Amino acid sequence: MRRVQIAIPLLLVYLALSGNVTLPNLVVGALVALGVSSLLPVGNGAAFSWKRLPRFLWALIRYFFVVVTDILEGGLSTARLVLDPKLPIHPGIIALPAGSRTELGAALSAHAISLSPGELVVEMDDEGTLFVHCLDVQQSAQYAEAAQRLRRRLLREMFE
Template structure:
């Protein structure tokens, strides 16, 4: 990568970061006004100067079809899991069982890893308790698992979520990784903690 390309990529990442902070500021206040946008820009500049924020590597690739697929499937997963967890709460025969599972992801992108963790945590019944950035491993607490088959099924759900995200906004390298045959068979490498 040439120095000029690196500067453009860094500038693009900073602009996206600043825009995200301004949007977050407007969401906190609940409305988009000139005053909120101006103060959001000023606050975002102060935050980015005073605090170290790591650069976000953006792939520059967005596939609208896979973005829609990701969000539709996320909504279905949330609805299905909500019903399942609600049933566990009222089922008098339920005996609590849970596990913390190490799930190695294919992606090396912090952004995809973070979005995957957020998507998993939004679905009732599971929450990410730790992330190993260097190894791209998520540690997830999941309820209602009793057998190795339950563990494998949950891992495969996480891998499918990661794949949908990568197909939507991932880099060409990440797309290549999730399309490899070992993508769905690698679940044997992750253990429980």
């Protein structure tokens, strides 16, 4: 049942991308969607329920804006660093708690860190600690924790 739940949005994306809703295309799309969803591991995330949907969407929208700001800031600050003639980098790896117990939540959190300014996830251990490579260790150690707390709260509202 979970697999069909995953397959339906996949089919919709397929139809949107190919841009024609004829019967043969629908059949091919359904087969591809089922094939892909049968390869995916069924996660241990919270089950879907209509009651949670508004809260989920609201958290998703806020999370989206947080991530977009992070992307813009990340691109600009890395670009500035690169163009600085002195190249003021202090690289290193710091440990950060992912703060999400579900696999999907932890993966999304790692994804968001990789997009945020000057940080890049290198490794993750079984307890959900993320090891993040930073261009500026002192600055990241100072700010990353607070930024991560905000993302963690939003992710928790969505998936737990």
